Amino acid sequence: MDAAIEAHAVGRLYPGEGGPVGLRELTLHTPPGRVVALLGHNGAGKTTAIRGLATLLRFDRGQARVAGFDVRTQAHEVRRRIALVGQAAAVDEQLTATQNLVLFGRLRGLTRTAAGRRAAELVEQVGLTGSAHRPVRGFSGGMRRRLDVAVSMIVRPAVMFVDEPTTGLDPAARRGLWATLRGLVAEGTTVLLTTQYLEEADALADHIVLLAHGEVVAEGTADQLKGRLGRPLIELRLATDEDAARALPALTALDPTAELADGGRLATLQAPHPDALLDAVRALARVGVSPAEATLRKPSLDEVVLSLTATHTDRKAGIP
DSSP, X not given: OOOSEEEEEEEEEEOOTTSOEEEEEEEEEEOTTOEEEEXXXXXXXXHHHHHHHTTSSOOSEEEEEETTEETTTOHHHHHHTEEEEXXXXXXXXXXXXXXXXXXXXXXXXXXXXXXXXXXHHHHHHTTOGGGTTSBGGGOOHHHHHHHHHHHXXXXXXXXXXXESTTTTOOHHHHHHHHHHHHHHHHTTOEEEEEESOHHHHHHHOSEEEEEETXXXXXXXXXXXXXXXXXXXXXXXXXXXXHHHHHHHHHHHHHOTTOEEETTTTEEEEEOOSTTHHHHHHHHHHHTTOOOSEEEEEOOOHHHHHHHHHXXXXXXXXXXX
């Protein structure tokens, strides 16, 4: 396949109190074996996109093909080749992890022997070997999500849709699930995930699509999106309020956009050239200030999303 997921101007809108809501327009071209993240606020259109591509609803505009088949006219063929991990667990809490996997294997047409063999492979693959014979009702949130992913892998999908996979999980459980998804992609599966966690998109995605109010605001790799905000940033942690008061005039002489944040003790300014950090430290030294920490970094994905989303919102509201 040239593209595991191909969508041209698809959308689906619903009546809302302030006007239509949902997905206004989305275009994607995703090669096989990649991870694409749909990133955006609640109501940005992420779940509508997932449900439409997974044939759970019909787009009211545009065309899309998943695993080589049209989502509208060949929905049955699409469903045979995809898996969907939704926001709610889809397993039986009274059964063990292995029993759940065998059950779903049988429902997918495997013999009892083949289903048992595949269940054993999957509990090991998602790190549940030690809990394979425990009832799911005693599982943590992270364990349930890994079991959800394992169920979707009974028959290895060409494309997996994962809707906000780590909502409510602690950091360790989130990273465990990330490892599971990376393993799946390494075997050739394409993953389209939705998330509100910027760290998640940064860590997992080959390509990020930022949605706001149902529209694509920006897309690209994490580094490409960070580059949208321009130059690297200098951060200078100051020890006292007095240091901060003396530091700001010296730094604004270097960069008029320099500002203080984090209670007034973290100075941030742009780095237009490789020696900018050294220049900033020297400028502070001339006014008798020595920073407690000095860092040169790229803009974060958080800053990119806040900036691009705010710009899009202002444009829709007619604010120059």
